[in-house]
Amino acid sequence: MLQCGRFRLSLQRPLIMGIVNVTPDSFSDGGRYADPARALAHARQLVAEGADLLDIGGESTRPGAATVSETEELERVMPLLAALRDDGVPLSVDTVKPGVMRAALAAGVDLINDVNALQAEGAVEALADSGAAVCLMHKQGDPATMQQAPRYASVVDEVEHFLLQRAVVLRAAGVASARIVLDPGIGFGKTVEHNLELLKATGRLASQGYPLLIGVSRKSLLGALTGRPVEERIHASVAMALLAVARGARIVRVHDVAATRDALKMWEALQ
Numbered sequence: 001m002l003q004c005g006r007f008r009l010s011l012q013r014p015l016i017m018g019i020v021n022v023t024p025d026s027f028s029d030g031g032r033y034a035d036p037a038r039a040l041a042h043a044r045q046l047v048a049e050g051a052d053l054l055d056i057g058g059e060s061t062r063p064g065a066a067t068v069s070e071t072e073e074l075e076r077v078m079p080l081l082a083a084l085r086d087d088g089v090p091l092s093v094d095t096v097k098p099g100v101m102r103a104a105l106a107a108g109v110d111l112i113n114d115v116n117a118l119q120a121e122g123a124v125e126a127l128a129d130s131g132a133a134v135c136l137m138h139k140q141g142d143p144a145t146m147q148q149a150p151r152y153a154s155v156v157d158e159v160e161h162f163l164l165q166r167a168v169v170l171r172a173a174g175v176a177s178a179r180i181v182l183d184p185g186i187g188f189g190k191t192v193e194h195n196l197e198l199l200k201a202t203g204r205l206a207s208q209g210y211p212l213l214i215g216v217s218r219k220s221l222l223g224a225l226t227g228r229p230v231e232e233r234i235h236a237s238v239a240m241a242l243l244a245v246a247r248g249a250r251i252v253r254v255h256d257v258a259a260t261r262d263a264l265k266m267w268e269a270l271q
């Protein structure tokens with residue numbers, strides 16, 4: 001069970017986190033939902049397609065992405081969070097900024113999705129003071145430079161150690177384990193080989209006492225394996241989400257909810 005703000009989400013079956021990027025420059029859908037009305041319609045479409053929760057992102061984290069001011073990020077995400085507040089769907093905000101976290105939590109967001117694992121000053125306190133869940137993700141370096149020369153002695157050991165260390169910090173701050181999700185951060189300071197090692201270790205990473213979230217949707221790893229451009233990666237995205245679930249992941253963060261939902265229904269039918 002995931003204690004996710006206003007919601008208690010069963011993890012008996014895998015959950016789909018639908019991605020709503022309200023940015024001009026997200027790697028696969030940047031600019032498509034920058035208009036508030038389009039973003040709201042898209043968010044509701046993802047719920048209709050079977051998203052169990054929505055992840056609202058106001059700052060691209062793709063390699064080389066420019067950073068966004070807190071004011072700008074708030075202007076992007078807050079109207080959508082407000083419009084979705086009473087739709088009855090758990091809402092996540094994808095941010096590294098404690099100020100954005102606090103505003104989103106005050107507006108009722110149910111999960112903080114932080115690619116920086118709440119390392120910013122004040123982030124742990126912001127989360128601890130709320131009832132929201134948190135996704136702690138590993139990354140090596142920052143989007144601007146993380147893909148220049150990723151290097152690990154043992155990527156699985158190091159990612160696992162980091163995530164468990166961050167979970168210990170949260171538990172010490174009074175955050176119950178039922179509010180914590182871990183994520184190895186596919187594509188965040190990793191080579192193709194590093195990403196594949198982490199995905200092969202999904203079972204191990206998912207057995208650490210916390211639900212594991214995998215986000216691989218449309219990412220360059222899939223392009224490297226298939227040769228497909230970003231707009232042609234739905235098949236590989238669905239396949240890798242299904243494989244992650246089959247190996248123990250409990251949440252998949254995806255752009256293509258309907259296709260992923262159908263695939264997970266097939267997996268569930270065989271359990």
Ligand SMILES: Nc1nc2ncc(COP(=O)(O)OP(=O)(O)O)nc2c(=O)[nH]1
Nearest residue numbers: 021026027060061062135137183186215
């Ligand atoms: N927890 C988690 N959060 C994430 N946020 C963004 C992206 C990148 O994907 P996307 O949001 O589609 O692109 P962009 O960061 O360019 O908006 N990937 C993850 C991920 O793998 N895990």
